[in-house]
Amino acid sequence: MKKRILNLLIGIILLIPINVKADMGAPVIQSYEAVVTKDNATLYKYDYDKEELEVITTIPKGTKVEVIYEEKHNNALYGNVVYKESSNYLIKISDLMLANAKFDLNKAYNVPKTKVYVCSDDVYLYNGPSKTYSKVSNEAIPRGTILTYELVDSDSEESETLWAYTTYNGKSGWVYKFQAEDGFYEGISGIASIVTKDVDAKALTIKDITELREMPSKKSKTIAVNIPKYTELDYQYYTYSIYDFGFGYVYVTYNNISGWLKVGEDEGLWKERDAKILTLNDSISLYNDIYSDNKEISNIPKNSELNYSYSYNKDNTCWFYVTYNNKKYWLKAINRDTNNDGYNYENIAISTDTSYYSYEYLTINDIQLYENESLKSNVLTTIPKDTKLKGEYEYVLEDEQGHLYTLLYVKYNNYQGWIKSESHDLAELEDNKVKVLYDKKVLYEKPDTTSIIVANIPVDTELNTTYYYYDKQTWYYTTYNGKSGWIKGDNIARKTSGKYKVKNNKSFNVFEKPDRFSNIIFTLQEGNIIEPTYTYYNSNSKHNYYYITYNNKSGWFEMDYDKLQEIYNEEEYNPNIIKNPNNSTPNTPNEQPLPNINKDKNKNSKLSVKEIILYSIIGAACLSITALTTILLLNKKKNKQNSDNVSN
Amino acid sequence: MINDLPKYIIICLSCTIVIEIIISIILKVRDKKDLINIMLANTLTNPIVVTIPFSLNIFYGIKYYYLSLIILEILTIFVEGLIYKKYLKYRNINPYILSLILNVASYGIGLIINRFI
Numbered sequence: 001m002k003k004r005i006l007n008l009l010i011g012i013i014l015l016i017p018i019n020v021k022a023d024m025g026a027p028v029i030q031s032y033e034a035v036v037t038k039d040n041a042t043l044y045k046y047d048y049d050k051e052e053l054e055v056i057t058t059i060p061k062g063t064k065v066e067v068i069y070e071e072k073h074n075n076a077l078y079g080n081v082v083y084k085e086s087s088n089y090l091i092k093i094s095d096l097m098l099a100n101a102k103f104d105l106n107k108a109y110n111v112p113k114t115k116v117y118v119c120s121d122d123v124y125l126y127n128g129p130s131k132t133y134s135k136v137s138n139e140a141i142p143r144g145t146i147l148t149y150e151l152v153d154s155d156s157e158e159s160e161t162l163w164a165y166t167t168y169n170g171k172s173g174w175v176y177k178f179q180a181e182d183g184f185y186e187g188i189s190g191i192a193s194i195v196t197k198d199v200d201a202k203a204l205t206i207k208d209i210t211e212l213r214e215m216p217s218k219k220s221k222t223i224a225v226n227i228p229k230y231t232e233l234d235y236q237y238y239t240y241s242i243y244d245f246g247f248g249y250v251y252v253t254y255n256n257i258s259g260w261l262k263v264g265e266d267e268g269l270w271k272e273r274d275a276k277i278l279t280l281n282d283s284i285s286l287y288n289d290i291y292s293d294n295k296e297i298s299n300i301p302k303n304s305e306l307n308y309s310y311s312y313n314k315d316n317t318c319w320f321y322v323t324y325n326n327k328k329y330w331l332k333a334i335n336r337d338t339n340n341d342g343y344n345y346e347n348i349a350i351s352t353d354t355s356y357y358s359y360e361y362l363t364i365n366d367i368q369l370y371e372n373e374s375l376k377s378n379v380l381t382t383i384p385k386d387t388k389l390k391g392e393y394e395y396v397l398e399d400e401q402g403h404l405y406t407l408l409y410v411k412y413n414n415y416q417g418w419i420k421s422e423s424h425d426l427a428e429l430e431d432n433k434v435k436v437l438y439d440k441k442v443l444y445e446k447p448d449t450t451s452i453i454v455a456n457i458p459v460d461t462e463l464n465t466t467y468y469y470y471d472k473q474t475w476y477y478t479t480y481n482g483k484s485g486w487i488k489g490d491n492i493a494r495k496t497s498g499k500y501k502v503k504n505n506k507s508f509n510v511f512e513k514p515d516r517f518s519n520i521i522f523t524l525q526e527g528n529i530i531e532p533t534y535t536y537y538n539s540n541s542k543h544n545y546y547y548i549t550y551n552n553k554s555g556w557f558e559m560d561y562d563k564l565q566e567i568y569n570e571e572e573y574n575p576n577i578i579k580n581p582n583n584s585t586p587n588t589p590n591e592q593p594l595p596n597i598n599k600d601k602n603k604n605s606k607l608s609v610k611e612i613i614l615y616s617i618i619g620a621a622c623l624s625i626t627a628l629t630t631i632l633l634l635n636k637k638k639n640k641q642n643s644d645n646v647s648n
Numbered sequence: 649m650i651n652d653l654p655k656y657i658i659i660c661l662s663c664t665i666v667i668e669i670i671i672s673i674i675l676k677v678r679d680k681k682d683l684i685n686i687m688l689a690n691t692l693t694n695p696i697v698v699t700i701p702f703s704l705n706i707f708y709g710i711k712y713y714y715l716s717l718i719i720l721e722i723l724t725i726f727v728e729g730l731i732y733k734k735y736l737k738y739r740n741i742n743p744y745i746l747s748l749i750l751n752v753a754s755y756g757i758g759l760i761i762n763r764f765i
């Protein structure tokens with residue numbers, strides 16, 4: 001009996017890690033299992049110093065390996081595999097056969113519904129997100145087709161995903177987004193993006209263009225055209241290299257001739273965000289041509305502001321296509337490239353419009369305003385603490401000791417000048433909503449725990465914060481009951497947005513606190529749609545928790561993308577492009593509806609929640625009845641034996 | 649989690665039986681049939697105690713979970729006590745007290761195990 005109990009105990013202990021492992025997250029890149037098909041297939045490792053493959057060992061035919069991702073070396077495709085629990089081994093994809101013929105769509109990731117344009121002749125549907133899978137059909141999807149997809153192969157940024165799941169002519173499969181004939185390294189897509197409403201889709205030629213390409217590839221056939229240099233063109237479709245976002249192709253039309261123009265190199269330029277240049281001295285000149293040293297206008301006055309929307313880097317020089325006195329010119333600037341941020345030029349400063357940061361600040365201390373972009377220049381005035389400022393231009397300064405400083409050009413009262421951008425002097429504008437967790441918060445007058453306490457804020461209070469400050473710890477500037485001040489950034493949940501749906505056959509607990517050991521308030525079931533309002537990172541459990549209110553009950557859940565799929569708003573495409581495809585397009589765009597994966601999943605779903613519970617209760621009742629019957633039978637037998645013994 | 653309910657019932661039952669048998673042995677229950685009766689009494693009560701509160705939590709919330717759990721645990725102590733009184737040879741401890749000790753121990757140890765899973 002003791003032995004049986006021990007065996008049972010061991011069995012239960014062994015069950016625990018199985019359950020824990022089942023709950024672990026999926027890898028970022030989708031992996032697949034494969035079987036070695038070649039006798040003694042070679043296993044390599046890549047030597048990054050020698051930049052070559054090193055033979056490690058051979059593995060027998062029939063060995064199962066897990067391919068984590070694929071990479072190309074010496075024009076051959078290799079699988080980066082896990083073998084004998086060691087990773088980063090490489091094996092030729094041609095030496096492998098898939099363990100499963102089809103990819104499980106439950107492992108795919110949702111993205112907003114995206115339309116793409118087939119722009120090369122070698123786009124095929126595959127049975128999974130790898131060329132190791134077989135083709136769904138040997139028929140290539142015709143150039144000019146518009147495909148729609150909502151599923152991709154990995155949960156990384158959409159622009160970095162390599163495969164998309166789509167449908168063409170009633171057949172569904174995976175298309176490789178980067179499969180044009182130029183090959184893996186150039187990474188130009190066989191599928192082009194379609195311009196959405198929020199993209200200012202313009203390109204500028206920087207030389208006389210005599211031919212456009214039929215496909216976005218250097219090997220493509222060309223079409224004769226005559227586009228003069230410095231012509232601005234609208235484009236409809238675009239594609240870019242996954243390795244160099246500056247380089248790509250755009251689909252343009254000029255004098256009724258359409259084709260692909262190379263941008264980011266010597267043919268054309270992408271339009272950038274509208275930005276401004278501030279001249280820092282009188283030595284700046286303007287040119288009509290980037291290939292000529294003939295100055296058109298010399299000595300632009302200091303502090304002139306010039307708009308630009310194109311720039312062209314060549315060696316250490318950057319050419320900006322600027323507007324000056326309502327005419328277009330090229331401004332030449334030497335790139336100092338001391339901090340590789342691309343905005344460090346001699347004699348000019350670039351406006352902060354180019355950045356996604358707001359460059360709006362609140363001064364924490366009194367700071368000095370300098371007349372010029374030098375800390376040795378005259379101090380115009382001292383800006384007091386608690387002043388709101390906007391940095392309009394940014395300039396990187398290198399002092400004699402080689403230290404780099406960022407200077408910001410600001411306007412204060414009637415002064416214009418430069419301040420030193422020091423994190424301990426400035427709090428950054430960051431509108432946010434936060435929620436106080438666990439304990440009351442102290443509102444301090446300054447971002448300093450020794451400063452005056454303005455108020456105490458009770459737990460669960462929701463606050464609007466306007467500035468963010470970091471000095472050894474994070475602080476937020478907020479207003480509570482009419483009093484403004486600073487709260488410490490710990491034990492604070494931050495506002496979040498997004499809409500998620502619980503995946504089929506998945507469910508998870510919602511806790512009272514952002515802690516998995518707190519009480520379970522309720523359980524979310526498959527199909528439930530939730531909109532989290534706050535997020536909090538629990539540093540003890542190392543999990544991100546999201547706060548939701550569902551059916552009048554509120555609580556926290558651990559974010560797990562294996563269980564949740566994000567619901568996106570549809571991207572808005574330029575309607576003119578979709579409805580009126582260009583006449584020169586080889587095939588009429590043919591939008592294919594995507595099958596409703598979720599409906600299929602419902603069809604294939606084994607049991608509903610109610611059914612699982614009902615069957616569990618029936619099972620439990622059966623167990624109980626069996627146990628009761630056994631007790632009665634066992635003891636009846638025993639009683640009978642006893643009575644027999646007595647009668648004997 | 650909901651898909652794991654049957655597995656959860658089995659694990660809970662197995663853990664409860666193991667814990668209660670060990671505690672019974674510690675309390676000097678030596679008769680094999682007594683131990684089998686304890687095991688069967690748990691098989692009778694435990695699946696119901698696990699399934700019903702779990703289901704009520706899903707459909708009606710945590711309050712109903714705790715309420716049903718308390719009621720069912722008290723009923724369990726009573727039912728198991730009745731079985732022990734009727735069928736156990738062991739008489740060192742009052743059968744209802746034995747049932748209380750065993751159930752408190754298995755519930756407490758279960759809580760500790762849950763915290764570490």
